[in-house]
Amino acid sequence: MTRTLVVAGHGMAGHRLVEEMLARDAGRQWRIVVLGEEPRPAYDRVALSSLLDGATPDDLALAGPDVLGDRRLRLILGTTVTGVDRRDRTVTCGDGTQVGYDALVLATGSRPFVPPVPGHDLPGCFVYRTVEDVAAIRAAARPGRDAVVVGGGLLGLEAANGLRLLGMRPHVVEMAPWLMAQQIDEGGGRVLAGAVERLGVGVRCSTALHAVGAGADGRAERVELADGTVLDAALVVFAAGVRPRDELAGPLGLERGERGGFLVDEWCRTADEHVWAIGECAAVAGRCHGLAAPGFRMAETVARQLLGVAKAGDAFAGADTSAKLKLLGVEVAGFGDAHARSQGAIEYVRDDRRAGTYAKVVLAADGRTVLGGVLAGDTRAYPVLRALTGRRLTASPDELLSPASPAA
Structure with a gap:
């Protein structure tokens, strides 16, 4: 007997669930109904x-004809x-x-967080979440003018x-003391900020948005920061995190x-045996995960x-949560206990300010076990260091942090 699976949401996690079900359901046990809020099938939001x-939006599409035509x-x-x-x-x-179901999977994702400051909803203020959001930003862009992220x-x-x-002159406003504070430490953040500023992007850390001010035409014209700074802003983009739907x-x-998030166990099950939740809306053992990879893993678990x-x-x-990224041409990586929060952790740092690189490996109290690290400006040592996380050193920290060395 064929059963009905209803998936509420067609983002990246919801689509991975659909792919897994169609690929693995050789006995055709299930028919699948997907209810998507956006006007287009799933795409690569990353x-x-x-x-x-x-x-183009078609370049980002995840759902091919083999899936859509099934x-x-x-x-x-x-x-x-x-x-x-x-x-x-x-x-x-x-x-x-109305759609009946035998199993329901909530994959409703998240919504952008917009600080509830005066002027946050003025024309010229945008979030950065969907294809339509990006199209609206492109249409509103004013080359040669200042913008605030x-x-x-x-x-x-x-x-x-x-x-x-x-063609705009962007300024980034961040409450934390440095950029990408969740992934990298202060030293890595300093290298990243320096490289970003050399590209013409202003950086304002350790301060918050206080208000968005309007011009004579009623559109956003400036932002006021908590430290009293006023920045021109013909366009404002909110990219300050998300909240689960x-x-x-x-x-x-x-x-x-x-x-927030639907509370589920390690199998992504809610208290109702017929209802699961996956992706950014799922609080697995109370914790939400805002990355694509965990959502894919949850989808596979449920399938x-x-x-x-x-x-x-x-x-x-x-x-x-390890990540190796290239942002505005700057390579950064953070892995394991990047902030050395483990009891007795030892930090070994190489900070080459002339070269604009920073490298840190975090060791356990025994001085031999790799717990994590941070790389900025040069991430060639990342594969070796990432593979060693949780294991004993195979060479001295100095050798491992030198990309040109045989150890790396």
């Missing part, structure tokens, strides 16, 4: 910035799930559409680079994590359960 550098899949776009009846197992959409993490720096490519938790009678092939090792065991 690559959004490429739309400001010549790419008769087991029904994809409904431009619709929002507004209610769920857990007793009758039906989903209701904003347009009145609120948020100095990965997304904020990508937005700043996009504005730079559009968990508004269905109330109507469903499901618990939320302490910081195996639905297909009856799950093994003990298939549970979601957490996320590897």
Whole structure:
């Protein structure tokens, strides 16, 4: 007997679930109904910035004709799930559409966080989340004018680079003491900020947005910071993090994590045996994960359960937050205990200010076990150091941090 799987959301995690189900369901046990809020099928949200550098929405598409043409899949776009009846197992959409389910997977993703400061909703203020957001930013860009990006993490720096490519003069405002504070330490942040500023991007850390001011035409014209600084801003982009889309938790009678998100166990199961949650909206053991890779892992975990092939090792065991990135042409990497928070941790640092590079390896109290590290300006040592995380040193820290050495 064929059963019905309803997936609420067609982002990257939801699409991975669909791919896993279609590929592995050899016995055709399931038909799948996907309810997507955006007007287009799933796309690579991580690559959004490429739309400001010549790419098209089609270049980002994840769903190929083999998936979209599969008769087991029904994809409904431009619709929002507004209610769920857990007793009758039906989903209701904003347009009145009702769909019954045997299994429901919540993959509603997240929404951008916009600081509730005066002027945050003025014309000329944007978020950086969807293809449509990027198109609106492109249309509003004013070459030669100043712009402000609120948020100095990965997304904020990508937005700043996009504005730079559009001919604007971006400034990045970050509350933390340095850029990308979650992934790298102060030394790495200093190298990153210096390189970014040399490209013409202003950096303001350790301060917050206080207000957005309007010009005579009613559009955003300036921003006021908590430290009293006023910056010209013909355009403002909010890229200061996200919040899980968990508004269905109330109507469903499901618990939320302490910081939001549908509370699920390591199998991504809610308290209802017929309902799962994956991706950015899922608080696994109370914690949400804002990266694509953990969402993919959750999707695979749920697919195996639905297909009856799950093994003990298939549970979601957490996320590897290691990252090697190239931002505005600057290479940075953070892995393991990058901030040396482990008790007794030892930091070994090579800081070459003339070359504009910074490298740190964090060792356990025994001085021999690699716990993590940070690289900025030159990440050639990353593969070896990342592979050694949790293991004993194979050479001296100095050798490992030197990309030209045989050890690296």
